[in-house]
Amino acid sequence: GDSVTQMEGPVTLSEEAFLTINCTYTATGYPSLFWYVQYPGEGLQLLLKATKADDKGSNKGFEATYRKETTSFHLEKGSVQVSDSAVYFCALNNNAGNMLTFGGGTRLMVKP
């Protein structure tokens, strides 16, 4: 079946550092890929998406490129802020039942 693997956290960075959170997936066909962010006590918010190979999703300084050859969708940001501290989830939708398959989440902690 489909699966998503994320790097384990927590990831601790200083403000203005460069961020990479790795995400790889296993799926048949051509899934759509998503990054969601979850702040404490809240639900998931869509951060960005990419729906086909080589697409780059971007939002609020975050970027991720759909790499079919490496089955990856790594999240990057050039300069993190304390307000970016949250849990980040990589997910795919393969339209097989229309469910989202999530990675385990990566907690990011940004220190001033």
Place this chain on the structure above:
Amino acid sequence: NAGVMQNPRHLVRRRGQEARLRCSPMKGHSHVYWYRQLPEEGLKFMVYLQKENIIDESGMPKERFSAEFPKEGPSILRIQQVVRGDSAAYFCASSPGQRSNQPQHFGDGTRLSIL
């Protein structure tokens, strides 16, 4: 608020009681999904519904759990005879259609605690 609305935000039940979780999708969305998040884990799909129909319940336990999305009113996730292992955050999401490239929009969840 035009987002996905879930209530209650927190629910405490004793073992053996029933838990009812409600979800009103975003305006214009007719597809509803329920996910469960155990502590320090990712979300796991439970069930996918459209109005009055269960489309996919492959992630939902066969016993004690049921879901509905009636023609009028919110979607309901019902857990009968709750046990300690049911303690989790339950999230509802909605989308306007069933295309895989349409993102699902999530509510803030119901945190269920079983005493």
